[in-house]
Amino acid sequence: MGNSSGAEVHFTQKASFAPLPDFAIGPDIPSSGYLTTDLGGGLYGVTSGLVNTMFLVTKRGVVVLDAPRDLGDRFLAAIGEVTTQPVTHLVYSHAHADHTGSADLFPGSPTVVAHELTGNLLKMANDPHRPLPTETFSGRHHTLNVGGERLELEYPGDFHQPGNLFVHAPDHRVLAVIDSFTVKSAPFFRLLFTAHVPTYVASLNWILDYPFDTIVTGHMSQFGKPEDVEITKQYVADLHSSGQKALKMVDYNDAVRHVPAENRQARLKVYVDTVVDTAADIMPKSWADRLGGFDIFLKDNVNVVVWSLLND
Ligand SMILES: [Zn+2]
Structure with missing residues:
Protein backbone atom coordinates (compact mmCIF):
# COMPACT_ATOMS: atom_id res chain seq x y z
CA MET A 1 0.00 0.00 0.00
CA GLY A 2 3.00 2.30 0.35
CA ASN A 3 3.93 2.46 -3.36
CA SER A 4 1.87 5.45 -4.44
CA SER A 5 3.96 8.57 -4.73
CA GLY A 6 4.96 11.43 -6.96
CA ALA A 7 2.79 12.26 -9.93
CA GLU A 8 1.31 8.80 -10.30
CA VAL A 9 -2.32 8.86 -9.24
CA HIS A 10 -4.23 5.73 -8.37
CA PHE A 11 -7.99 5.63 -8.76
CA THR A 12 -8.35 2.05 -7.63
CA GLN A 13 -7.10 0.42 -4.48
CA LYS A 14 -6.17 -3.20 -4.07
CA ALA A 15 -7.89 -4.80 -1.09
CA SER A 16 -4.78 -6.47 0.26
CA PHE A 17 -3.87 -5.59 3.80
CA ALA A 18 -1.26 -6.49 6.38
CA PRO A 19 -2.19 -9.35 8.75
CA LEU A 20 -3.84 -8.15 11.95
CA PRO A 21 -1.12 -7.88 14.63
CA ASP A 22 -1.54 -10.15 17.67
CA PHE A 23 -2.18 -7.26 20.08
CA ALA A 24 -5.22 -6.17 18.04
CA ILE A 25 -6.90 -9.56 17.69
CA GLY A 26 -8.59 -9.59 21.10
CA PRO A 27 -10.16 -12.49 22.97
CA ASP A 28 -11.80 -15.51 21.33
CA ILE A 29 -15.57 -15.11 21.02
CA PRO A 30 -17.42 -18.24 22.23
CA SER A 31 -19.78 -20.10 19.88
CA SER A 32 -22.66 -18.25 21.59
CA GLY A 33 -21.54 -15.23 19.56
CA TYR A 34 -20.80 -12.99 22.51
CA LEU A 35 -18.30 -12.61 25.31
CA THR A 36 -19.21 -11.06 28.66
CA THR A 37 -16.50 -9.41 30.79
CA ASP A 38 -17.05 -8.62 34.47
CA LEU A 39 -15.96 -5.00 34.93
CA GLY A 40 -16.75 -5.10 38.67
CA GLY A 41 -19.54 -3.87 40.94
CA GLY A 42 -22.35 -5.23 38.76
CA LEU A 43 -21.05 -3.63 35.56
CA TYR A 44 -20.42 -5.95 32.60
CA GLY A 45 -18.95 -5.45 29.16
CA VAL A 46 -20.33 -7.44 26.23
CA THR A 47 -18.79 -7.86 22.79
CA SER A 48 -19.72 -9.65 19.58
CA GLY A 49 -16.17 -9.20 18.33
CA LEU A 50 -17.13 -6.32 16.06
CA VAL A 51 -19.23 -4.20 18.40
CA ASN A 52 -19.25 -3.84 22.17
CA THR A 53 -21.15 -2.17 24.96
CA MET A 54 -21.99 -2.61 28.64
CA PHE A 55 -24.80 -3.12 31.14
CA LEU A 56 -25.17 -2.33 34.84
CA VAL A 57 -27.07 -4.60 37.22
CA THR A 58 -28.73 -2.69 40.06
CA LYS A 59 -31.05 -3.67 42.90
CA ARG A 60 -34.02 -2.38 40.91
CA GLY A 61 -33.31 -3.54 37.37
CA VAL A 62 -30.69 -3.52 34.67
CA VAL A 63 -29.45 -0.38 32.91
CA VAL A 64 -28.27 -1.14 29.37
CA LEU A 65 -26.08 1.04 27.19
CA ASP A 66 -27.22 0.79 23.56
CA ALA A 67 -28.65 -2.21 21.74
CA PRO A 68 -26.06 -3.06 19.09
CA ARG A 69 -27.55 -4.52 15.92
CA ASP A 70 -24.70 -7.04 15.63
CA LEU A 71 -25.49 -8.42 19.13
CA GLY A 72 -29.26 -8.51 18.64
CA ASP A 73 -31.01 -10.86 21.06
CA ARG A 74 -27.64 -12.26 22.14
CA PHE A 75 -27.39 -9.14 24.32
CA LEU A 76 -30.48 -10.34 26.22
CA ALA A 77 -28.89 -13.79 26.56
CA ALA A 78 -25.72 -12.21 27.97
CA ILE A 79 -27.71 -10.23 30.54
CA GLY A 80 -29.78 -13.31 31.44
CA GLU A 81 -26.62 -15.21 32.29
CA VAL A 82 -25.73 -12.87 35.16
CA THR A 83 -29.08 -11.66 36.52
CA THR A 84 -32.80 -12.36 36.56
CA GLN A 85 -33.50 -8.62 36.90
CA PRO A 86 -35.42 -7.08 34.01
CA VAL A 87 -33.97 -4.36 31.79
CA THR A 88 -35.61 -1.21 33.13
CA HIS A 89 -33.45 1.46 31.48
CA LEU A 90 -31.81 1.79 28.08
CA VAL A 91 -29.37 4.63 27.34
CA TYR A 92 -28.63 5.55 23.73
CA SER A 93 -25.02 6.66 23.28
CA HIS A 94 -26.08 8.16 19.93
CA ALA A 95 -28.58 7.46 17.16
CA HIS A 96 -26.64 5.22 14.76
CA ALA A 97 -28.38 1.92 14.00
CA ASP A 98 -25.26 -0.22 14.46
CA HIS A 99 -25.46 0.70 18.18
CA THR A 100 -29.22 1.03 18.67
CA GLY A 101 -30.80 -1.11 15.93
CA SER A 102 -32.06 -3.90 18.16
CA ALA A 103 -33.54 -1.68 20.88
CA ASP A 104 -37.01 -2.97 20.02
CA LEU A 105 -36.01 -6.43 21.33
CA PHE A 106 -36.08 -5.42 25.02
CA PRO A 107 -39.34 -6.58 26.60
CA GLY A 108 -41.40 -4.54 29.02
CA SER A 109 -40.94 -1.08 27.50
CA PRO A 110 -37.87 0.09 29.42
CA THR A 111 -37.26 3.79 30.00
CA VAL A 112 -35.14 4.99 27.06
CA VAL A 113 -32.77 7.85 27.91
CA ALA A 114 -30.95 9.95 25.31
CA HIS A 115 -29.91 13.47 24.49
CA GLU A 116 -32.70 15.39 22.75
CA LEU A 117 -30.52 15.73 19.61
CA THR A 118 -30.43 11.94 19.41
CA GLY A 119 -34.20 11.93 19.79
CA ASN A 120 -34.48 14.37 16.87
CA LEU A 121 -32.33 12.15 14.64
CA LEU A 122 -34.36 9.08 15.59
CA LYS A 123 -37.60 10.89 14.74
CA MET A 124 -36.19 11.49 11.25
CA ALA A 125 -35.05 7.86 11.00
CA ASN A 126 -38.57 6.62 11.81
CA ASP A 127 -37.17 3.12 12.43
CA PRO A 128 -39.33 0.63 14.37
CA HIS A 129 -36.14 -1.10 15.55
CA ARG A 130 -35.00 2.12 17.27
CA PRO A 131 -37.82 3.28 19.58
CA LEU A 132 -37.81 6.99 20.40
CA PRO A 133 -36.35 7.97 23.78
CA THR A 134 -38.89 8.38 26.56
CA GLU A 135 -36.61 10.66 28.60
CA THR A 136 -34.38 13.26 26.95
CA PHE A 137 -32.17 16.02 28.27
CA SER A 138 -31.06 19.13 26.45
CA GLY A 139 -28.05 20.36 28.37
CA ARG A 140 -24.59 19.02 28.83
CA HIS A 141 -25.09 16.76 31.86
CA HIS A 142 -27.66 14.28 33.08
CA THR A 143 -27.41 11.95 36.07
CA LEU A 144 -29.20 8.62 35.90
CA ASN A 145 -29.86 7.06 39.32
CA VAL A 146 -31.26 3.54 39.32
CA GLY A 147 -31.39 1.12 42.26
CA GLY A 148 -28.64 2.86 44.22
CA GLU A 149 -26.28 3.03 41.19
CA ARG A 150 -25.28 6.11 39.26
CA LEU A 151 -24.39 6.82 35.66
CA GLU A 152 -23.25 10.29 34.58
CA LEU A 153 -24.21 11.15 31.01
CA GLU A 154 -22.36 13.98 29.28
CA TYR A 155 -22.99 15.53 25.89
CA PRO A 156 -19.52 16.98 25.32
CA GLY A 157 -19.93 18.22 21.72
CA ASP A 158 -20.20 16.52 18.37
CA PHE A 159 -17.08 14.36 18.24
CA HIS A 160 -19.06 11.76 16.26
CA GLN A 161 -22.71 12.74 15.78
CA PRO A 162 -25.03 15.38 17.30
CA GLY A 163 -26.27 14.09 20.66
CA ASN A 164 -23.37 11.66 21.23
CA LEU A 165 -22.71 10.94 24.88
CA PHE A 166 -19.92 9.99 27.21
CA VAL A 167 -21.35 7.59 29.82
CA HIS A 168 -19.39 7.46 33.06
CA ALA A 169 -19.84 4.99 35.89
CA PRO A 170 -17.84 6.93 38.49
CA ASP A 171 -18.13 4.35 41.26
CA HIS A 172 -16.87 1.66 38.86
CA ARG A 173 -14.22 3.86 37.24
CA VAL A 174 -15.54 2.86 33.82
CA LEU A 175 -16.12 5.28 30.94
CA ALA A 176 -18.01 4.48 27.72
CA VAL A 177 -17.14 6.68 24.73
CA ILE A 178 -18.97 4.88 21.95
CA ASP A 179 -17.54 5.61 18.47
CA SER A 180 -14.82 7.89 19.76
CA PHE A 181 -11.82 5.69 18.97
CA THR A 182 -10.94 1.99 18.79
CA VAL A 183 -8.82 0.23 21.42
CA LYS A 184 -5.64 -1.29 19.88
CA SER A 185 -6.82 -0.45 16.35
CA ALA A 186 -6.85 2.61 14.12
CA PRO A 187 -10.15 4.52 14.10
CA PHE A 188 -12.46 3.19 11.39
CA PHE A 189 -13.19 5.14 8.19
CA ARG A 190 -12.61 8.91 8.42
CA LEU A 191 -11.97 8.96 12.18
CA LEU A 192 -15.20 7.02 12.75
CA PHE A 193 -17.14 9.41 10.51
CA THR A 194 -16.51 12.31 12.83
CA ALA A 195 -18.80 15.29 12.37
CA HIS A 196 -15.92 17.72 13.09
CA VAL A 197 -12.23 16.88 13.30
CA PRO A 198 -11.26 19.65 15.80
CA THR A 199 -13.99 18.42 18.17
CA TYR A 200 -12.80 14.85 17.64
CA VAL A 201 -9.25 15.87 18.59
CA ALA A 202 -10.48 17.84 21.62
CA SER A 203 -12.69 14.97 22.76
CA LEU A 204 -9.65 12.74 23.27
CA ASN A 205 -8.45 15.26 25.87
CA TRP A 206 -11.93 15.51 27.45
CA ILE A 207 -11.92 11.72 27.85
CA LEU A 208 -8.67 11.93 29.79
CA ASP A 209 -10.24 14.43 32.22
CA TYR A 210 -12.41 11.60 33.59
CA PRO A 211 -11.24 9.29 36.36
CA PHE A 212 -11.44 5.80 34.86
CA ASP A 213 -9.55 2.54 34.70
CA THR A 214 -11.52 0.89 31.87
CA ILE A 215 -12.89 2.41 28.69
CA VAL A 216 -15.59 0.98 26.39
CA THR A 217 -15.30 2.35 22.86
CA GLY A 218 -18.01 0.66 20.83
CA HIS A 219 -16.12 -1.42 18.27
CA MET A 220 -13.88 -4.46 18.16
CA SER A 221 -13.62 -6.69 21.20
CA GLN A 222 -11.16 -5.10 23.60
CA PHE A 223 -11.77 -2.75 26.48
CA GLY A 224 -9.09 -0.13 27.00
CA LYS A 225 -7.13 1.88 29.52
CA PRO A 226 -6.13 5.54 29.62
CA GLU A 227 -2.93 4.75 27.69
CA ASP A 228 -5.05 3.59 24.74
CA VAL A 229 -6.48 7.11 24.53
CA GLU A 230 -2.94 8.51 24.54
CA ILE A 231 -1.94 6.21 21.66
CA THR A 232 -4.88 7.43 19.55
CA LYS A 233 -4.01 11.05 20.44
CA GLN A 234 -0.47 10.50 19.12
CA TYR A 235 -1.82 8.78 15.99
ZN1 LIG B 1 -21.91 5.82 15.32
Whole structure:
Protein backbone atom coordinates (compact mmCIF):
# COMPACT_ATOMS: atom_id res chain seq x y z
CA MET A 1 0.00 0.00 0.00
CA GLY A 2 3.00 2.30 0.35
CA ASN A 3 3.93 2.46 -3.36
CA SER A 4 1.87 5.45 -4.44
CA SER A 5 3.96 8.57 -4.73
CA GLY A 6 4.96 11.43 -6.96
CA ALA A 7 2.79 12.26 -9.93
CA GLU A 8 1.31 8.80 -10.30
CA VAL A 9 -2.32 8.86 -9.24
CA HIS A 10 -4.23 5.73 -8.37
CA PHE A 11 -7.99 5.63 -8.76
CA THR A 12 -8.35 2.05 -7.63
CA GLN A 13 -7.10 0.42 -4.48
CA LYS A 14 -6.17 -3.20 -4.07
CA ALA A 15 -7.89 -4.80 -1.09
CA SER A 16 -4.78 -6.47 0.26
CA PHE A 17 -3.87 -5.59 3.80
CA ALA A 18 -1.26 -6.49 6.38
CA PRO A 19 -2.19 -9.35 8.75
CA LEU A 20 -3.84 -8.15 11.95
CA PRO A 21 -1.12 -7.88 14.63
CA ASP A 22 -1.54 -10.15 17.67
CA PHE A 23 -2.18 -7.26 20.08
CA ALA A 24 -5.22 -6.17 18.04
CA ILE A 25 -6.90 -9.56 17.69
CA GLY A 26 -8.59 -9.59 21.10
CA PRO A 27 -10.16 -12.49 22.97
CA ASP A 28 -11.80 -15.51 21.33
CA ILE A 29 -15.57 -15.11 21.02
CA PRO A 30 -17.42 -18.24 22.23
CA SER A 31 -19.78 -20.10 19.88
CA SER A 32 -22.66 -18.25 21.59
CA GLY A 33 -21.54 -15.23 19.56
CA TYR A 34 -20.80 -12.99 22.51
CA LEU A 35 -18.30 -12.61 25.31
CA THR A 36 -19.21 -11.06 28.66
CA THR A 37 -16.50 -9.41 30.79
CA ASP A 38 -17.05 -8.62 34.47
CA LEU A 39 -15.96 -5.00 34.93
CA GLY A 40 -16.75 -5.10 38.67
CA GLY A 41 -19.54 -3.87 40.94
CA GLY A 42 -22.35 -5.23 38.76
CA LEU A 43 -21.05 -3.63 35.56
CA TYR A 44 -20.42 -5.95 32.60
CA GLY A 45 -18.95 -5.45 29.16
CA VAL A 46 -20.33 -7.44 26.23
CA THR A 47 -18.79 -7.86 22.79
CA SER A 48 -19.72 -9.65 19.58
CA GLY A 49 -16.17 -9.20 18.33
CA LEU A 50 -17.13 -6.32 16.06
CA VAL A 51 -19.23 -4.20 18.40
CA ASN A 52 -19.25 -3.84 22.17
CA THR A 53 -21.15 -2.17 24.96
CA MET A 54 -21.99 -2.61 28.64
CA PHE A 55 -24.80 -3.12 31.14
CA LEU A 56 -25.17 -2.33 34.84
CA VAL A 57 -27.07 -4.60 37.22
CA THR A 58 -28.73 -2.69 40.06
CA LYS A 59 -31.05 -3.67 42.90
CA ARG A 60 -34.02 -2.38 40.91
CA GLY A 61 -33.31 -3.54 37.37
CA VAL A 62 -30.69 -3.52 34.67
CA VAL A 63 -29.45 -0.38 32.91
CA VAL A 64 -28.27 -1.14 29.37
CA LEU A 65 -26.08 1.04 27.19
CA ASP A 66 -27.22 0.79 23.56
CA ALA A 67 -28.65 -2.21 21.74
CA PRO A 68 -26.06 -3.06 19.09
CA ARG A 69 -27.55 -4.52 15.92
CA ASP A 70 -24.70 -7.04 15.63
CA LEU A 71 -25.49 -8.42 19.13
CA GLY A 72 -29.26 -8.51 18.64
CA ASP A 73 -31.01 -10.86 21.06
CA ARG A 74 -27.64 -12.26 22.14
CA PHE A 75 -27.39 -9.14 24.32
CA LEU A 76 -30.48 -10.34 26.22
CA ALA A 77 -28.89 -13.79 26.56
CA ALA A 78 -25.72 -12.21 27.97
CA ILE A 79 -27.71 -10.23 30.54
CA GLY A 80 -29.78 -13.31 31.44
CA GLU A 81 -26.62 -15.21 32.29
CA VAL A 82 -25.73 -12.87 35.16
CA THR A 83 -29.08 -11.66 36.52
CA THR A 84 -32.80 -12.36 36.56
CA GLN A 85 -33.50 -8.62 36.90
CA PRO A 86 -35.42 -7.08 34.01
CA VAL A 87 -33.97 -4.36 31.79
CA THR A 88 -35.61 -1.21 33.13
CA HIS A 89 -33.45 1.46 31.48
CA LEU A 90 -31.81 1.79 28.08
CA VAL A 91 -29.37 4.63 27.34
CA TYR A 92 -28.63 5.55 23.73
CA SER A 93 -25.02 6.66 23.28
CA HIS A 94 -26.08 8.16 19.93
CA ALA A 95 -28.58 7.46 17.16
CA HIS A 96 -26.64 5.22 14.76
CA ALA A 97 -28.38 1.92 14.00
CA ASP A 98 -25.26 -0.22 14.46
CA HIS A 99 -25.46 0.70 18.18
CA THR A 100 -29.22 1.03 18.67
CA GLY A 101 -30.80 -1.11 15.93
CA SER A 102 -32.06 -3.90 18.16
CA ALA A 103 -33.54 -1.68 20.88
CA ASP A 104 -37.01 -2.97 20.02
CA LEU A 105 -36.01 -6.43 21.33
CA PHE A 106 -36.08 -5.42 25.02
CA PRO A 107 -39.34 -6.58 26.60
CA GLY A 108 -41.40 -4.54 29.02
CA SER A 109 -40.94 -1.08 27.50
CA PRO A 110 -37.87 0.09 29.42
CA THR A 111 -37.26 3.79 30.00
CA VAL A 112 -35.14 4.99 27.06
CA VAL A 113 -32.77 7.85 27.91
CA ALA A 114 -30.95 9.95 25.31
CA HIS A 115 -29.91 13.47 24.49
CA GLU A 116 -32.70 15.39 22.75
CA LEU A 117 -30.52 15.73 19.61
CA THR A 118 -30.43 11.94 19.41
CA GLY A 119 -34.20 11.93 19.79
CA ASN A 120 -34.48 14.37 16.87
CA LEU A 121 -32.33 12.15 14.64
CA LEU A 122 -34.36 9.08 15.59
CA LYS A 123 -37.60 10.89 14.74
CA MET A 124 -36.19 11.49 11.25
CA ALA A 125 -35.05 7.86 11.00
CA ASN A 126 -38.57 6.62 11.81
CA ASP A 127 -37.17 3.12 12.43
CA PRO A 128 -39.33 0.63 14.37
CA HIS A 129 -36.14 -1.10 15.55
CA ARG A 130 -35.00 2.12 17.27
CA PRO A 131 -37.82 3.28 19.58
CA LEU A 132 -37.81 6.99 20.40
CA PRO A 133 -36.35 7.97 23.78
CA THR A 134 -38.89 8.38 26.56
CA GLU A 135 -36.61 10.66 28.60
CA THR A 136 -34.38 13.26 26.95
CA PHE A 137 -32.17 16.02 28.27
CA SER A 138 -31.06 19.13 26.45
CA GLY A 139 -28.05 20.36 28.37
CA ARG A 140 -24.59 19.02 28.83
CA HIS A 141 -25.09 16.76 31.86
CA HIS A 142 -27.66 14.28 33.08
CA THR A 143 -27.41 11.95 36.07
CA LEU A 144 -29.20 8.62 35.90
CA ASN A 145 -29.86 7.06 39.32
CA VAL A 146 -31.26 3.54 39.32
CA GLY A 147 -31.39 1.12 42.26
CA GLY A 148 -28.64 2.86 44.22
CA GLU A 149 -26.28 3.03 41.19
CA ARG A 150 -25.28 6.11 39.26
CA LEU A 151 -24.39 6.82 35.66
CA GLU A 152 -23.25 10.29 34.58
CA LEU A 153 -24.21 11.15 31.01
CA GLU A 154 -22.36 13.98 29.28
CA TYR A 155 -22.99 15.53 25.89
CA PRO A 156 -19.52 16.98 25.32
CA GLY A 157 -19.93 18.22 21.72
CA ASP A 158 -20.20 16.52 18.37
CA PHE A 159 -17.08 14.36 18.24
CA HIS A 160 -19.06 11.76 16.26
CA GLN A 161 -22.71 12.74 15.78
CA PRO A 162 -25.03 15.38 17.30
CA GLY A 163 -26.27 14.09 20.66
CA ASN A 164 -23.37 11.66 21.23
CA LEU A 165 -22.71 10.94 24.88
CA PHE A 166 -19.92 9.99 27.21
CA VAL A 167 -21.35 7.59 29.82
CA HIS A 168 -19.39 7.46 33.06
CA ALA A 169 -19.84 4.99 35.89
CA PRO A 170 -17.84 6.93 38.49
CA ASP A 171 -18.13 4.35 41.26
CA HIS A 172 -16.87 1.66 38.86
CA ARG A 173 -14.22 3.86 37.24
CA VAL A 174 -15.54 2.86 33.82
CA LEU A 175 -16.12 5.28 30.94
CA ALA A 176 -18.01 4.48 27.72
CA VAL A 177 -17.14 6.68 24.73
CA ILE A 178 -18.97 4.88 21.95
CA ASP A 179 -17.54 5.61 18.47
CA SER A 180 -14.82 7.89 19.76
CA PHE A 181 -11.82 5.69 18.97
CA THR A 182 -10.94 1.99 18.79
CA VAL A 183 -8.82 0.23 21.42
CA LYS A 184 -5.64 -1.29 19.88
CA SER A 185 -6.82 -0.45 16.35
CA ALA A 186 -6.85 2.61 14.12
CA PRO A 187 -10.15 4.52 14.10
CA PHE A 188 -12.46 3.19 11.39
CA PHE A 189 -13.19 5.14 8.19
CA ARG A 190 -12.61 8.91 8.42
CA LEU A 191 -11.97 8.96 12.18
CA LEU A 192 -15.20 7.02 12.75
CA PHE A 193 -17.14 9.41 10.51
CA THR A 194 -16.51 12.31 12.83
CA ALA A 195 -18.80 15.29 12.37
CA HIS A 196 -15.92 17.72 13.09
CA VAL A 197 -12.23 16.88 13.30
CA PRO A 198 -11.26 19.65 15.80
CA THR A 199 -13.99 18.42 18.17
CA TYR A 200 -12.80 14.85 17.64
CA VAL A 201 -9.25 15.87 18.59
CA ALA A 202 -10.48 17.84 21.62
CA SER A 203 -12.69 14.97 22.76
CA LEU A 204 -9.65 12.74 23.27
CA ASN A 205 -8.45 15.26 25.87
CA TRP A 206 -11.93 15.51 27.45
CA ILE A 207 -11.92 11.72 27.85
CA LEU A 208 -8.67 11.93 29.79
CA ASP A 209 -10.24 14.43 32.22
CA TYR A 210 -12.41 11.60 33.59
CA PRO A 211 -11.24 9.29 36.36
CA PHE A 212 -11.44 5.80 34.86
CA ASP A 213 -9.55 2.54 34.70
CA THR A 214 -11.52 0.89 31.87
CA ILE A 215 -12.89 2.41 28.69
CA VAL A 216 -15.59 0.98 26.39
CA THR A 217 -15.30 2.35 22.86
CA GLY A 218 -18.01 0.66 20.83
CA HIS A 219 -16.12 -1.42 18.27
CA MET A 220 -13.88 -4.46 18.16
CA SER A 221 -13.62 -6.69 21.20
CA GLN A 222 -11.16 -5.10 23.60
CA PHE A 223 -11.77 -2.75 26.48
CA GLY A 224 -9.09 -0.13 27.00
CA LYS A 225 -7.13 1.88 29.52
CA PRO A 226 -6.13 5.54 29.62
CA GLU A 227 -2.93 4.75 27.69
CA ASP A 228 -5.05 3.59 24.74
CA VAL A 229 -6.48 7.11 24.53
CA GLU A 230 -2.94 8.51 24.54
CA ILE A 231 -1.94 6.21 21.66
CA THR A 232 -4.88 7.43 19.55
CA LYS A 233 -4.01 11.05 20.44
CA GLN A 234 -0.47 10.50 19.12
CA TYR A 235 -1.82 8.78 15.99
CA VAL A 236 -4.14 11.71 15.24
CA ALA A 237 -1.31 14.19 15.93
CA ASP A 238 0.83 12.30 13.39
CA LEU A 239 -2.03 12.40 10.87
CA HIS A 240 -2.12 16.17 11.33
CA SER A 241 1.60 16.73 10.93
CA SER A 242 1.75 14.40 7.90
CA GLY A 243 -1.19 16.24 6.33
CA GLN A 244 0.42 19.63 6.99
CA LYS A 245 3.73 18.49 5.48
CA ALA A 246 1.99 17.02 2.42
CA LEU A 247 0.05 20.24 1.80
CA LYS A 248 3.43 22.04 1.68
CA MET A 249 5.11 19.34 -0.44
CA VAL A 250 2.47 18.97 -3.17
CA ASP A 251 2.39 21.75 -5.76
CA TYR A 252 -1.15 22.23 -7.08
CA ASN A 253 -0.17 23.05 -10.68
CA ASP A 254 2.21 20.13 -10.83
CA ALA A 255 -0.36 17.73 -9.37
CA VAL A 256 -3.08 18.67 -11.90
CA ARG A 257 -0.88 19.19 -14.96
CA HIS A 258 -2.51 16.29 -16.85
CA VAL A 259 -6.10 17.31 -16.01
CA PRO A 260 -7.90 19.66 -18.43
CA ALA A 261 -8.31 23.13 -16.90
CA GLU A 262 -12.09 23.21 -17.42
CA ASN A 263 -12.62 20.01 -15.42
CA ARG A 264 -12.39 21.72 -12.06
CA GLN A 265 -13.90 18.84 -10.11
CA ALA A 266 -11.33 16.42 -11.51
CA ARG A 267 -8.53 18.88 -10.67
CA LEU A 268 -9.75 19.15 -7.07
CA LYS A 269 -10.03 15.38 -6.78
CA VAL A 270 -6.57 14.72 -8.26
CA TYR A 271 -4.96 17.42 -6.09
CA VAL A 272 -6.51 16.19 -2.84
CA ASP A 273 -5.78 12.56 -3.69
CA THR A 274 -2.14 13.51 -4.34
CA VAL A 275 -1.94 15.29 -0.98
CA VAL A 276 -3.56 12.29 0.75
CA ASP A 277 -1.22 9.80 -0.95
CA THR A 278 1.79 11.93 0.00
CA ALA A 279 0.65 12.30 3.62
CA ALA A 280 -0.02 8.56 3.86
CA ASP A 281 3.48 7.83 2.51
CA ILE A 282 5.16 10.00 5.17
CA MET A 283 3.14 8.67 8.14
CA PRO A 284 5.59 6.77 10.36
CA LYS A 285 5.34 3.11 9.36
CA SER A 286 5.95 2.16 13.01
CA TRP A 287 2.21 2.76 13.56
CA ALA A 288 1.67 -0.72 12.10
CA ASP A 289 3.25 -2.04 15.33
CA ARG A 290 0.96 0.06 17.55
CA LEU A 291 -2.50 -0.02 15.92
CA GLY A 292 -4.26 -2.85 14.10
CA GLY A 293 -5.74 -1.89 10.74
CA PHE A 294 -3.26 0.97 10.36
CA ASP A 295 -2.92 0.32 6.62
CA ILE A 296 -6.64 -0.40 6.15
CA PHE A 297 -7.86 2.99 7.30
CA LEU A 298 -4.80 5.20 6.74
CA LYS A 299 -5.97 7.01 3.60
CA ASP A 300 -9.54 7.42 4.89
CA ASN A 301 -8.23 8.99 8.08
CA VAL A 302 -5.66 11.13 6.25
CA ASN A 303 -8.41 12.33 3.90
CA VAL A 304 -10.67 13.64 6.66
CA VAL A 305 -7.72 15.33 8.40
CA VAL A 306 -6.52 16.98 5.15
CA TRP A 307 -10.03 18.31 4.50
CA SER A 308 -10.11 19.61 8.06
CA LEU A 309 -6.74 21.33 7.54
CA LEU A 310 -8.13 22.95 4.37
CA ASN A 311 -11.49 24.01 5.79
CA ASP A 312 -11.57 24.14 9.58
ZN1 LIG B 1 -21.91 5.82 15.32
